[in-house]
Amino acid sequence: MPTAPGQASDAAGGPMLDLLSGFIGELREAGLPVSLTENLDAMQALQHIPLDDRMAFKYALAATLVKNQSHWRTFETVFEVYFSMRGAAWTVGDDELSHELDELLEELAGQGDEGREGNQGTGGGGEALTPEQLAELLYQSLLNGDEAMLRAIARQAVRRFAGMEPGRPVGGTYYLYRTLRNLDLDAVLKRLMESTATRPEGQELTNLEERLERDEFEIRIDKLKKEIEAEIRRRLVADRGAEAMARTLRKPLPEDVDFMHASREEMGNLRKALFPLTRRLAVRLARKRRHGRRGALDFRSTVRHSLSYGGVPAELKFRYPRPSKPEIFVVADISGSVASFARFTLMLVYAIANQFSKVRAFVFIDGIDEVTRFFEGVEDVTEAVHRVNTEADVVWVDGHSDYGHAFEVFWETWGKEIGPKTTVLVLGDARNNYHAAQSWVLKEVRHRARHLYWLNPEPKSYWDTGDSIVGEYGVHCDGTYECRNLRQLERFVETLA
Amino acid sequence: MAYRFESVPAIREALAGVDYLADEGIAGIVHLADRLGKPVLVEGPAGTGKTQLAKSVAEITGARLIRLQCYEGLDESKALYEWNYKKQLLRIQAERNKENTWADVETDIFGDDFLLTRPLLEAITADEPVVLLIDEVDRVEVETEALLLEILSDYQVSIPELGTITAKQIPLVFLTSNNTRELSEALKRRCLFLHIDYPDMEREKQIVLTKVPEITEALADEIARIVRSIRQLELKKAPSVSETLDWARTLLLLGVEHVDAEVAAGTANILLKYQSDIAKAVKEFSTEQQGFKPFAPGPR
Numbered sequence: 001m002p003t004a005p006g007q008a009s010d011a012a013g014g015p016m017l018d019l020l021s022g023f024i025g026e027l028r029e030a031g032l033p034v035s036l037t038e039n040l041d042a043m044q045a046l047q048h049i050p051l052d053d054r055m056a057f058k059y060a061l062a063a064t065l066v067k068n069q070s071h072w073r074t075f076e077t078v079f080e081v082y083f084s085m086r087g088a089a090w091t092v093g094d095d096e097l098s099h100e101l102d103e104l105l106e107e108l109a110g111q112g113d114e115g116r117e118g119n120q121g122t123g124g125g126g127e128a129l130t131p132e133q134l135a136e137l138l139y140q141s142l143l144n145g146d147e148a149m150l151r152a153i154a155r156q157a158v159r160r161f162a163g164m165e166p167g168r169p170v171g172g173t174y175y176l177y178r179t180l181r182n183l184d185l186d187a188v189l190k191r192l193m194e195s196t197a198t199r200p201e202g203q204e205l206t207n208l209e210e211r212l213e214r215d216e217f218e219i220r221i222d223k224l225k226k227e228i229e230a231e232i233r234r235r236l237v238a239d240r241g242a243e244a245m246a247r248t249l250r251k252p253l254p255e256d257v258d259f260m261h262a263s264r265e266e267m268g269n270l271r272k273a274l275f276p277l278t279r280r281l282a283v284r285l286a287r288k289r290r291h292g293r294r295g296a297l298d299f300r301s302t303v304r305h306s307l308s309y310g311g312v313p314a315e316l317k318f319r320y321p322r323p324s325k326p327e328i329f330v331v332a333d334i335s336g337s338v339a340s341f342a343r344f345t346l347m348l349v350y351a352i353a354n355q356f357s358k359v360r361a362f363v364f365i366d367g368i369d370e371v372t373r374f375f376e377g378v379e380d381v382t383e384a385v386h387r388v389n390t391e392a393d394v395v396w397v398d399g400h401s402d403y404g405h406a407f408e409v410f411w412e413t414w415g416k417e418i419g420p421k422t423t424v425l426v427l428g429d430a431r432n433n434y435h436a437a438q439s440w441v442l443k444e445v446r447h448r449a450r451h452l453y454w455l456n457p458e459p460k461s462y463w464d465t466g467d468s469i470v471g472e473y474g475v476h477c478d479g480t481y482e483c484r485n486l487r488q489l490e491r492f493v494e495t496l497a
Numbered sequence: 498m499a500y501r502f503e504s505v506p507a508i509r510e511a512l513a514g515v516d517y518l519a520d521e522g523i524a525g526i527v528h529l530a531d532r533l534g535k536p537v538l539v540e541g542p543a544g545t546g547k548t549q550l551a552k553s554v555a556e557i558t559g560a561r562l563i564r565l566q567c568y569e570g571l572d573e574s575k576a577l578y579e580w581n582y583k584k585q586l587l588r589i590q591a592e593r594n595k596e597n598t599w600a601d602v603e604t605d606i607f608g609d610d611f612l613l614t615r616p617l618l619e620a621i622t623a624d625e626p627v628v629l630l631i632d633e634v635d636r637v638e639v640e641t642e643a644l645l646l647e648i649l650s651d652y653q654v655s656i657p658e659l660g661t662i663t664a665k666q667i668p669l670v671f672l673t674s675n676n677t678r679e680l681s682e683a684l685k686r687r688c689l690f691l692h693i694d695y696p697d698m699e700r701e702k703q704i705v706l707t708k709v710p711e712i713t714e715a716l717a718d719e720i721a722r723i724v725r726s727i728r729q730l731e732l733k734k735a736p737s738v739s740e741t742l743d744w745a746r747t748l749l750l751l752g753v754e755h756v757d758a759e760v761a762a763g764t765a766n767i768l769l770k771y772q773s774d775i776a777k778a779v780k781e782f783s784t785e786q787q788g789f790k791p792f793a794p795g796p797r
Contacts, residue, residue: 035686041533048532049525056505059525067685069540069676069692208723208758208782215726271731276676283677382731 016046023082026246027065030074031253034065057083070254070273080230081237081246134160139188142220143195150220154227157183164235175232185221192217255487259341259457267340270486271382274344277490278351295319325357326423326450331410333428334394335365335401341457341483342427343385348493349425350375350384357421362414363388364406367396370414401431403473404438411441418448426454426477430463430470437469442476454480455492501531501558501626501669508557516707517546517553518700526691527554536649536670538634538688543675544737545693548632551671555628560669563623564630565616567637573644577654579613607658617648621664628669634684635674642684645672649687696738698725704738709745719756720745727768727778736768744768758782 020043027034042064049056058079066075134156141149158164161182162175193214237245254273257266301317309315330349332342346361353359353375360372369392374384396405418424424445446452454477456463456470464471474480483489502508508524519527527550530537539547555562565576585606592602614622620629631645648654652664672688674680696704702721705712720741728735736744744767753760762779769775 033682035682037686041535041689044533045529048529055521056525059522060529062522063526063529063689063691067538067688067690072692208756208761211782212719212722212726215729216722275733280676280678 017043019082020046022243023061023078024065026078026082026243027075029246030078030251031256032066032071032074038065038067054083074251074253077251078246080233082242135183135188138183138224139191142188142192142217142224145216145220147223150224151227154224155231158228158231158235162232164232164239175236176229179228179232180225185224189214189217189221255490256485258484259344260338260484262340270344273486274347274351277486278348281348281490281493282352282355325355327358327360327419327421328356329360329362329414329418329422329424329449331362331364331368331424331426333365333401333403333406334363334389334392335399337431338427338429338457339389341455343389344486345425345427345455345483345489346385346388347382348489352493361388362410363392363394364403364410365394365396365399366402366405367394368406368409368413369393400433401428402435403428403430403432403469404436407438407441411444415444415448418445420448420450422449423451423453424449426452426473427457427483428454429456429458429468430454430473431466431468434467437472439472439476442473446476446478451478452476453478453492455483455489456480457483459484502528504528511557512553515553515556517549518696518703518707519550520696520700523550523691523693526689530669530689533689534652534667536672536688537691538672538674538680538685539691539693540674540676541693542695542735542737544739545695546738547673547693548630550693551628551630551673554669554671555630558626558628558669560626560628561623562628562630563616563620563668564632566632567634569636569638571637571641575615576617576641576644577615578618578656579615580607580658581611581613585611609659612656612659617645618654618662620668620670621648621652621654622662623668624665626666626668628671631670631672633675634672635677635680639681642681646683646687649684695728695735698722701725701738701741705741705745708742709749712745712749713754716748716754716756717745720748723756723761724768726781730774730777730781732769732774732777733771734769734774740768 021039024034024039024042042061045060045064046057049060051057061079062072062075066072134153137149138153138157140146141153157179158175161179163178164175193210233245254266254269257270259270262270295318298317298319302313302315305315305317306313328349330346332346334342342363349356349359349361359375360370361375362368362370371388371392374387374391396402426442442452454470454474458468458470460482462468470480481488481492483492502511505521505524505528508527509519509521512519512524526537529535539550541547552562554560588606588611589602592605597605612618616629620627634642634645649670652667653661655661672684695701698721701724702717705717705720706714709717724736724741724744744764747764747767748756748760751760751764761782765775765778769778
């Protein structure tokens with residue numbers, strides 16, 4: 001086992017150095033930009049803190065190595081993997097701490113059930129509990145918010161339910177799932193809520209109070225879940241080693257998450273990342289508009305001012321710069337495979353709608369429908385996007401993407417409204433299910449519009465494979481862009497305005 | 498070199514003495530900033546006490562606070578130094594009748610007497626201890642950020658006519674940012690990074706109790722819990738600590754002893770600043786809650 005940080009008295013040399021450089025290497029692998037100076041700063045910082053203080057150790061590393069809040073989660077995961085099992089208190093097995101906790105468990109179990117004094121001698125403490133007793137303990141400690149107890153239960157639950165076997169090539173989520181299924185936290189929460197609903201004084205909780213109670217319990221349960229995750233991770237690290245573990249836990253940063261393959265949790269993170277991003281984007285665009293451009297020569301004003309120089313136009317006057325804002329038509333495929341991408345792009349475009357003179361949105365699968373009305377006068381873009389998904393009339397025959405038909409109808413119905421100020425964005429993977437392409441529509445559109453861009457959420461290497469005909473459409477566009485993650489989307493939108 | 502602070506707990510205690518409740522992370526980074534002599538870049542949502550941290554640190558160290566408020570269009574004549582050209586002109590005119598050569602006059606008018614110090618220069622030339630606060634650094638353009646780099650890494654300012662002025666003592670430097678744009682790598686690299694988020698419930702309660710001393714503990718507890726619940730909703734702008742305090746004061750003025758849904762709905766406009774947010778919160782708190790959030794991850 002590697003040395004604990006508490007024992008490495010000299011932070012600048014020996015095993016500590018190895019450990020730290022492994023840690024920083026992993027951070028870089030995970031996508032965090034850690035420079036050499038930051039690396040040195042971290043080493044220096046460690047000389048000024050008590051190394052056996054885990055929190056101080058963590059904050060010292062975080063302050064010197066992580067310079068962006070959205071990277072914090074990644075940092076935390078890597079930190080847990082590298083340092084969770086180092087230090088005297090964290091060796092796996094029946095060490096002192098777990099003994100203490102188990103004793104605590106034992107003691108409390110004894111209080112709940114008097115007829116069990118014969119079991120005190122059994123090794124491993126809480127091992128002797130029946131599942132029912134464990135469930136009761138869990139309920140009690142959640143009700144009282146007893147953190148030490150919850151930690152003990154988490155350990156016990158993992159030992160008992162996860163069924164971890166050394167060397168078995170299964171991810172941590174599998175063990176987590178097994179443990180949580182056995183604990184049945186939903187039922188526990190329900191029971192907790194019921195217990196507060198029937199209060200001894202007989203006075204009913206108001207909705208608000210009930211809500212607050214629930215939030216409190218949910219937070220406690222969340223904490224328990226975190227403890228369980230940590231325990232599983234700790235055991236996995238002990239089994240496989242930190243380097244291998246870190247590799248399997250490596251997750252992309254929010255801005256690099258692929259739209260098409262994001263899990264539900266990643267989607268949530270993406271949504272959270274979207275709002276600050278749009279704010280940044282709006283500030284940047286507004287700034288760009290104000291600077292760097294000068295209006296045309298104002299002839300009248302120049303002549304008027306030349307009078308004070310005896311008719312010599314010594315001072316040139318310019319018009320106030322009033323750059324025209326583009327008009328945007330978004331035409332988005334919202335069929336299953338690319339729906340989340342369309343959703344994000346619509347949200348992003350509408351969030352910075354004041355950078356454009358007008359935004360109109362059309363969605364299609366094999367039929368096409370204008371959805372601008374959903375966004376009008378709505379403050380909450382998320383809500384509007386939700387309505388788009390449920391209310392728009394986009395199915396014509398069978399609900400499989402038919403770009404050709406959708407484009408044709410688009411051209412017939414709205415084609416005349418495209419003007420020289422209009423920028424048309426088409427979002428989709430151009431997987432046409434072998435229908436007719438009707439790419440002449442795009443040719444006509446490009447003729448009328450100022451720009452026509454195609455954004456494709458698929459990796460470039462997949463383009464024009466199978467039924468994808470993005471190449472055929474692409475020749476008529478001013479540009480086709482790969483837009484797989486927030487970073488790429490942001491870059492594109494910036495060039496747009 | 499003598500350090501300002503002895504240990505992390507000492508910092509927490511001292512900050513608590515001036516009514517700033519720091520958590521371990523905040524105190525730890527202030528401690529490191531002192532030991533390493535590095536500036537601290539403080540980031541986080543508006544109204545979480547970023548600027549207040551610098552003020553409080555100045556107060557506990559007994560240092561003078563020098564503040565540079567950043568804005569778009571800030572330039573070196575407002576941030577670093579400027580030549581007092583009116584005085585220079587007067588001097589040139591006064592010298593006109595004497596027998597001085599051009600070189601004499603030139604060295605004369607580019608001297609300390611004619612230099613107007615601006616906050617950054619003032620901070621490093623000060624004899625007494627100072628805390629330098631560079632507020633809302635994300636408001637300046639990327640190009641202007643470069644102005645700060647020399648002073649942040651070496652605590653010195655180069656003035657072409659005078660040479661390099663080095664700091665007499667290393668000041669504690671705090672930069673705050675609301676993250677309206679990504680700061681340059683060069684700037685971030687020179688700083689320790691501190692993200693101040695909304696405080697957890699226990700700390701927020703303590704903050705309410707400290708800042709609104711007349712309030713009862715039960716009410717403070719209720720306030721902190723409601724605010725925590727509101728922050729979990731998906732809102733345009735979550736309530737900040739200062740808004741929590743405003744709300745607490747309002748409830749106190751209204752003589753409320755116990756917050757129910759009605760009171761919360763009636764005073765939500767103090768916590769939340771968007772109509773859609775208020776509507777959402779009121780709806781969340783007044784309707785019956787049905788359906789539990791699933792905790793076990795289902796098979797995908």
